[in-house]
Amino acid sequence: MFRTLIATVATVATASGAFAGGHSELLSKSWDEIVAQAKEEGQVSWFVWYFQPRYREIAKAFTEEYGIEVVIPEGTHEGNIEKFLAERNRDAGDIDVLAMGTDRIDLFDPTEMALGPLTDVLPEAPNMRTELGGHDGLGYAFGYWGNQTGIAYDPNKIADADLPQTIEDFEAFFAANPGAFGFNYENGGSGPSFFQNVTRNIINAEMDDWLSGEVTEDRMASLKPAWDWFLDHTDGYVITASNTDSLQRISGGEFTMVAAWEDHLYGLQVKGEIDDRIKYYIPEFGMNGGGNYNIVPANAPNPAAALVFLNWVSSAETQTAFNQVFGAAPMHPNADDSKALVPNEMRQYSTIWPGNPFNTEIRQAFVENVVLER
Amino acid sequence: MRWRRTLLILALLTPGLGVILLMIGSVFYVAVMQSFGYYNLVGEDSFSLEHWEKVLGSKQFSRSLSYSAYIAVVAAIGSVILAYPIAIWLRRPFRGSLAISAVLKAPLFVPGLVASFLFLNVIAFHGVVNQFLMWIGITDEPIRMQNDRGAWGVVFLQLWKNMPFALLLLTGAVQSISDEVLDAARDLGAGSFARFRKVIAPLTVQAMQAALIIIFIGAAGDFAFQVTAGPTNVQSMAQYMVFLKDSFGRWNQAAVVGVSLMILALFGSLILAFISSVVLKSGNKW
Amino acid sequence: MVSLADSGATVAPKKPTRRAGALNRFLMIVLMTIVAIWLIVPFSMAVLWSLVDPETGWNYPDLLPPSLTHLRWVEVWTTTALPQAIANSYMLAPTVAVVTLILASPTAYCFARYDFAGKGLAQLATLLPLVVPGFVLAIFFSSLIFSLGIYSRFLSILMAHCVLFLPYAIRIMTVSFGQVRQDLIDAARDLGASPLAVFRAAYMPALLPGILASLIIVFIQSIEEFAIAFIVGAPNFTTIPSILYSYLGYNFIRPNAAVVSLILVVPNVLLMLGLERLLKSANPAQTGVKG
Incomplete structure (x- = not known):
């Protein structure tokens, strides 16, 4: 029995992609037929890892339009993705639409594990973005959410004119205000965006070279001046537990500035969770912007409803709603993007994430060379 | 006769131990194999020692291992040391002992994350503790107590959460010692200390070992307290494992940390239980 | 706390004498005070936070929330x-x-x-x-x-x-x-x-x-x-x-x-x-x- 069980696990774990394309006949149907089938399915589960209660509110518009119930389970980013990976060999999984940060698309092969390509299937596809933040969704993954990292600040403690814009400005700020700046290195990418861009400036890397995902010993060794910089200024900054921890603590009056996501701060301010006095800027030395993808797993239990939902999420109306409720950057050209925390001219300082594996290697190097050495 | 006895023992063990071996055995096997490059969620399988070499060679691993071992030892021994006197005190019921016992055990029913949340609220930069310290003039500036370097926050939470558990086990054991013996x-x-060392301790050693083992293992694998209240310049083993897996998708390396964590939990707790029984049983010669 | 409870242990006899009874009462009061701080303060903070009005928030340097409401409870119950x-x-x-x-x-x-x-x-x-x-x-x-x-x-x-x-x-x-x-x-x-x-x-x-x-x-x-x-x-x-x-x-x-x-x-x-x-x-x- 024990051996049988192990053998079963082994089979499951090794035989991959067995059901990819299981719904391929669906993709050849007309959109009207897909919508009809979707209504028959009657339900769609969207696995998204943040702001679930408010997504449930917004999704009521979808239910009204199509009569399809939307289930948005609680769950974490990694938990959702792991579930997706673990369930890939089931005939029908539990996930209809899966949201993920764009960089997670590197974890698996979307052409095997996702339904698609959808470029000729979804009516909104011409307006949807499959290339986002330096990643390519290949027509299987589509952006539904744009976001930007930057720095949240407390105007009671620092004037707009004094905001640090360069590495030298930060050195001066650290010297004058020890322990008044906070950022995280895990649980969210705003901190990593900060130390990546500091590193890029300190080693004077050309942007094209910097964005390459290549990892060599020489390249990692060349980052040392940046690690020395962080170690020289340990009194200047505080490492926080997460993005949210940073924002809670700046709102509570503990910090003057923290690294943060624009949409995250906006969403919390709309709900009154973070004080409205907190403002936001993108420093001139650059901070990363990116977005989130949606995919439909190849074994989605309600594939037609998933496609209709994917199309709806990416539509101009929904994207406008996302901008108004969350401050997210719309992914649709016709959507209204008037709600944002930073003026448009500041967006010129937005940079993108370097490719993998460098993007992950630099984060681990930061832990090894700075966090553990502090 | 021997046959029947063996069969009886096997039959008794099947629903408990048998079920564990069957289910956990296969999961355990998969985790170990994964650390050697098999059972990848994505990608090709092949035998490799590379993941072990990479992880064991990193500074972060040794820091995490010793940190988790430290927290686990302090949590286990600290909880038992705090719980023993209270268990003995509450051995004989008296007016109000029921209420005390209930209140003391309350943290047992507070999930770890909630405990962290409550704790962080209280020690926040402008939280009630800092306001109080400033009000009575001990400090002019709020003290930054969150995620302290010495891990005092984590230790406090571990004791807060686990002392009641040790108390639960020890109370039962202490109460079953008959008055005549004492x-x-x-x-x-x-004397009172001699009575503890020579009578109470040896008679409750099983319950104490149970408490030590379970608390040690729980604390060694702690994630919730460390992530919320722990120092940010070191990671616990569980946190390190999740960090490798979540931030980098390095499943095989995470499996290495996971297997190491299992080894730490298993052998660390047994060593602790063994030492404690040697120490306590040495007093049983009067 | 260890030493307090410890001394309690040493005097807990089979039939409590008056001295031990008084000591037990004293220990109980001390212990209950400590426990009150370690349960009541954190939980009352949580109760206060749960009643914070989203309109006004509760930010430094307010000592107490400026206004209280039960809206959070309704919201959590209905939208989650x-x-x-x-x-x-x-x-x-x-x-x-x-x-x-x-x-x-x-x-x-x-x-x-x-x-x-x-x-x-x-x-x-x-x-x-x-x-x-x-x-x-x-x-x-x-x-x-x-x-x-x-x-x-x-x-x-x-x-x-x-x-x-x-x-x-x-x-x-x-x-x-x-x-x-x-x-x-x-x-x-x-x-x-x-x-x-x-x-x-x-x-x-x-x-x-x-x-x-x-x-x-x-x-x-x-x-x-x-x-x-x-x-x-x-x-x-x-x-x-x-x-x-x-x-x-x-x-x-x-x-x-x-x-x-x-x-x-x-x-x-x-x-x-x-x-x-x-x-x-x-x-x-x-x-x-x-x-």
């Missing part, structure tokens, strides 16, 4:  | 999956507790009352579920369950939780079975008692505290468990910890987290008070069954 010891002139 | 999650968790946990106890008892009995070759190893092996990290266990457990063709979420989590918490039940019940006195069993048998009567006279008094302790521990563990409940249970079977993780993680919103925390904790504490009473009444020292 009276006899008193009549023979044993 | 909390009501369903509470129903799920409180259906799952008692079932897990009972099934685990039933599975654990024969093995515990065997460990406590039989000596056999490899017993030490067997006892070690029961700890296996404790040393497998939660998420690793959850992922491969779900793979295992799917490959076995079990799709009932409730049943799957039930199975996983039982296996995961068996070590606690086995350990506790082994201690309990070890405290059953052989002379009582022999005496009862010599008096010609039926097996049921022997069980009631000799086993039950020693076992009851262990049974209750095991039920409580497993119940709490099951209520709190996140990794398996989430991975195996998603999406239709949401438990309270899944919701809590969402509120304390990415969506960390202090007032809403306070609401969810309180909703999660208050029934637990009430339950504990009831069980504490049960545990007390099952105490052999009080029910007159003495050695």
